[in-house]
Amino acid sequence: MTRRIRLKFFLVSAAALALCFFWGYAGLPAFGHGSSIYADIVNAISVPQRHITDAVTAVNFDIRGFDTLGEEFILFTSVLGVILLMRRTKDEPAGDHEDKAPGRKVPPVSDAVRVIALLLLAPTIVFGWYIVVHGQVTPGGGFQGGVILSSAPLLLYLCGSYPKVRGAAAPRLIEIAEALGAAGYIVIGGACVALGGMFLENLLPLGKAGTLTSGGMVPFINLGVGLEVSGGFTLILLVYLEELMEEKES
Amino acid sequence: MIVFQAFILLFVAAGGTAVVFTRDATSQAIVVSFYGLLLGIMFFVFQAPDVALSQIVVGAMALPLMIMLALARIRKQNRKRQQ
Helix, strand or coil, X not given: CCHHHHHHHHHHHHHHHHHHHHXXXXXXXXCCCCCCHHHHHHHHHHHHHHCCCCHHHHHHHHHCHHHHHHHHHHHHHHHHHHHHHHXXXXXXXXXXXXXXXXXXXXXXXXXXHHHHHHHHHHXXXXXXXXXXXXXXXXXXXXHHHHHHHHHHHHHHHHHCCHHHHHHHCCHHHHHHHHHHHHHHHHHHHHHXXXXXXXXXXXXXXXXXXXXXXXXXXXXXXXXXHHHHHHHHHHHHHHHHHHHHHHHHHC | CHHHHHHHHHHHHHHHHHHHHCCXXXXXXXXXXXXXXXXXXXXXXXXCHHHHHHHHHHHHHHHHHHXXXXXXXXXXXXXXXXX
């Protein structure tokens, strides 16, 4: 493709994009207006009916809990996909390729990075669990807390070494935790059916709004999602690090 | 409030442009991390703290990490091919 054709192609598509953009833009509600009826209803019922002070969590894990089940399994499947793609094949056995690239040296981690990562490690784990268990009270929940938790092994890698990460987060253990978290969601939903309710119907006592024990089943679902998400992201990190380490160890 | 909103929108626009104009992939991963943080602040300023949290953990941490790890793996593969 010559430069001229490319330029023409760009101008035509840019004009089409601009047209669609301004057409759509003209149809938007005015700035700060245009809340939907659904939003008004959710805002009105989430505290009196569900005892959940975070309306977003009320929608995600209670009113439309089934949707979130699907979303959780999107992540589960993508983690599976990454592990499948990165698995070792027969023609690349473990640890026998030497790093022959001349003059290649991995730069040492600076002391400042080590100290900061070490200081952040414990607060990160506490903060991650805090976000997971407070999903029904304040913004956050299993997903956000789970990703924060999975950054702990990364910090450990920054301030320590890969074998330390493997020691603290054994892949087999993480796999089990992830599977338990994913299965927990379905088990909770199935338990509701077994008890005579609908799938994921909130049957537990709802508790006092604004406390840790409020929201009935929601904290338990959040705990499962937290396990699943933190496990999934940690597994991806481990799989990649494993790949990159092989070279250095040999 | 409106001043904050205008400011953060400008910053987000500048951040997005900066991501596009960074040509080196490794630097781009770091710039995109800052851009993710800016988007998180934007959601917070527009009173969506839940989305802000998700945006910060995904955009500022998970996405750049995945890009970095993938780049490292591609580099390793290229080296192997050269040998």
